Amino acid sequence: MTELPLDQVRTLLAVVDEGTFDAAAAALHVTPSAVSQRVKALEQRTGRVLLVRTKPVRPTESGEVVVRFARQLARLERDARAELGLSGAGEATRVSVAVNADSLATWFLEVLTRVPQEPRLCFELRREDESRTATLLREGLVMAAVTSSPDAVAGCSVRSLGRMRYLAAASPEFAERHLGGSLREALVRAPVMAFDRSDDLQDAFVRRLLHSRTGASAVRHHVPTSEGFLASVVAGLGWGLIPETQAEPYLADGRLVQLAPDRPVDVPLYWQQWKLDSPALVAVTEAVTAAASGTLRR
Amino acid sequence: MTELPLDQVRTLLAVVDEGTFDAAAAALHVTPSAVSQRVKALEQRTGRVLLVRTKPVRPTESGEVVVRFARQLARLERDARAELGLSGAGEATRVSVAVNADSLATWFLEVLTRVPQEPRLCFELRREDESRTATLLREGLVMAAVTSSPDAVAGCSVRSLGRMRYLAAASPEFAERHLGGSLREALVRAPVMAFDRSDDLQDAFVRRLLHSRTGASAVRHHVPTSEGFLASVVAGLGWGLIPETQAEPYLADGRLVQLAPDRPVDVPLYWQQWKLDSPALVAVTEAVTAAASGTLRR
Numbered sequence: 008m009t010e011l012p013l014d015q016v017r018t019l020l021a022v023v024d025e026g027t028f029d030a031a032a033a034a035l036h037v038t039p040s041a042v043s044q045r046v047k048a049l050e051q052r053t054g055r056v057l058l059v060r061t062k063p064v065r066p067t068e069s070g071e072v073v074v075r076f077a078r079q080l081a082r083l084e085r086d087a088r089a090e091l092g093l094s095g096a097g098e099a100t101r102v103s104v105a106v107n108a109d110s111l112a113t114w115f116l117e118v119l120t121r122v123p124q125e126p127r128l129c130f131e132l133r134r135e136d137e138s139r140t141a142t143l144l145r146e147g148l149v150m151a152a153v154t155s156s157p158d159a160v161a162g163c164s165v166r167s168l169g170r171m172r173y174l175a176a177a178s179p180e181f182a183e184r185h186l187g188g189s190l191r192e193a194l195v196r197a198p199v200m201a202f203d204r205s206d207d208l209q210d211a212f213v214r215r216l217l218h219s220r221t222g223a224s225a226v227r228h229h230v231p232t233s234e235g236f237l238a239s240v241v242a243g244l245g246w247g248l249i250p251e252t253q254a255e256p257y258l259a260d261g262r263l264v265q266l267a268p269d270r271p272v273d274v275p276l277y278w279q280q281w282k283l284d285s286p287a288l289v290a291v292t293e294a295v296t297a298a299a300s301g302t303l304r305r
Numbered sequence: 306m307t308e309l310p311l312d313q314v315r316t317l318l319a320v321v322d323e324g325t326f327d328a329a330a331a332a333l334h335v336t337p338s339a340v341s342q343r344v345k346a347l348e349q350r351t352g353r354v355l356l357v358r359t360k361p362v363r364p365t366e367s368g369e370v371v372v373r374f375a376r377q378l379a380r381l382e383r384d385a386r387a388e389l390g391l392s393g394a395g396e397a398t399r400v401s402v403a404v405n406a407d408s409l410a411t412w413f414l415e416v417l418t419r420v421p422q423e424p425r426l427c428f429e430l431r432r433e434d435e436s437r438t439a440t441l442l443r444e445g446l447v448m449a450a451v452t453s454s455p456d457a458v459a460g461c462s463v464r465s466l467g468r469m470r471y472l473a474a475a476s477p478e479f480a481e482r483h484l485g486g487s488l489r490e491a492l493v494r495a496p497v498m499a500f501d502r503s504d505d506l507q508d509a510f511v512r513r514l515l516h517s518r519t520g521a522s523a524v525r526h527h528v529p530t531s532e533g534f535l536a537s538v539v540a541g542l543g544w545g546l547i548p549e550t551q552a553e554p555y556l557a558d559g560r561l562v563q564l565a566p567d568r569p570v571d572v573p574l575y576w577q578q579w580k581l582d583s584p585a586l587v588a589v590t591e592a593v594t595a596a597a598s599g600t601l602r603r
Binding site for chain 2: 099111130226228233234238
């Protein structure tokens with residue numbers, strides 16, 4: 008890569024983060040025309056268009072590469088300043104992490120309490136489907152993510168966290184009413200829960216169980232929080248796949264019944280992080296692997 | 306409005322929902338060129354560009370008006386078919402509703418269990434900040450929403466649901482460590498929780514308390530689930546504003562302490578819905594107002 012003037016790189020990042028050239032100028036305490044000139048100079052130097060001039064602006068594919076570089080640069084600089092004791096009082100290292108909702112509702116909460124007081128850090132958690140967290144990594148919007156993919160995003164290392172087990176469950180009344188006869192017949196007709204439109208877990212379960220191409224029923228409720236999803240199944244709105252750690256107390260006292268005890272669904276989870284020698288990121292990674300190993304299956 | 310050919314309107318909706326002309330063609334069982342011709346014909350008839358040809362396509366501002374009309378049309382048609390007994394077995398009315406996370410974690414869950422079995426309906430809940438739910442209504446992506454704004458979106462009716470009360474709270478150890486001296490001094494320095502980047506609740510609280518323009522501390526953790534937010538405050542990661550119904554058991558047994566008992570924060574909530582004579586929407590509205598009146602303050 009041609010050498011990139013760091014003030015131009017920082018300016019590009021400010022424009023992307025602030026959304027407009029004017030807002031970036033205000034944040035950087037320079038004139039809007041200085042911002043515009045720096046971005047143009049960087050585009051000439053790289054020979055690429057880096058920004059789509061929409062409102063707010065968006066980085067192009069090439070722009071995303073520079074933005075990711077800018078964020079990593081900012082991170083290294085903050086770490087170096089912290090090690091040199093140059094951080095001001097109250098300054099903490101920001102660690103942005105993308106996590107899927109079910110992890111956030113179960114084992115990941117422990118991470119928040121496991122991280123040591125030093126180095127001081129701020130968590131910036133983003134909730135995203137585990138199949139989409141890799142996109143946030145690729146765009147440099149987070150520096151680490153819980154993903155469902157073992158394929159390392161460019162510039163990232165990847166390690167296995169274990170498998171999150173889901174159990175097909177329903178309330179006893181629901182099971183009685185809808186699933187009295189054949190389970191296979193009933194699963195394609197009985198109301199089903201889904202997290203949101205992109206939640207394919209229930210459909211995939213039915214397809215595997217029936218060796219068919221049709222998924223679960225079209226009578227489908229979308230409840231996009233992990234706890235709301237669980238509460239809806241307990242209330243008898245539909246059947247659904249529930250993380251075993253969430254389901255266990257309800258199965259134990261009979262508020263839920265398992266529909267196919269011999270058919271758990273295991274979703275492998277991975278931890279992907281920028282390849283950066285950052286003390287804050289190391290501390291978070293240690294807390295994540297410790298919390299995962301206590302809850303997820305090997 | 307000039308009369309709009311309904312097949313063209315439906316085609317536009319399919320393109321927006323499916324994201325591409327090809328996918329819309331597959332869904333409608335017609336050729337991609339038929340889809341393209343219908344959209345062009347509709348644009349000529351309305352004299353407006355209706356779609357931005359990105360991937361996926363996006364409706365223009367004029368396009369959004371037609372899309373909302375298309376969704377309302379589809380709804381009326383489904384209701385009429387249901388009343389005529391023409392719905393197939395297993396067909397239920399889809400009711401899409403945008404709800405803010407704290408409502409979804411507290412009083413709104415009851416709605417799911419309050420809705421009667423008839424008319425049969427599917428909930429499609431979308432989780433969105435209460436100040437942004439109005440946008441989803443405006444774009445026709447939901448037919449009702451819990452909003453923080455009393456200003457009716459075009460084509461919608463609005464009613465007050467009551468006020469959601471938040472209490473500033475922290476763990477006893479956190480309060481001891483960070484808030485030992487003056488509350489005012491401490492609140493701008495002690496680590497603070499936020500839901501996400503657009504969560505202004507804590508900052509607004511500090512600004513009001515201190516009559517200042519600076520908000521809460523820059524040492525700030527983002528945890529974007531209602532339950533995770535609560536767990537983080539209980540774990541001592543930061544202080545934060547917590548819905549009183551969630552906070553009460555923790556305050557009662559001492560796992561949380563209130564920071565400014567005389568300064569609760571009340572957020573008024575409203576129910577906005579399409580002006581449509583739909584039995585499903587009426588049933589949901591009744592369940593929503595009943596659940597809200599049991600939990601929210603008048």
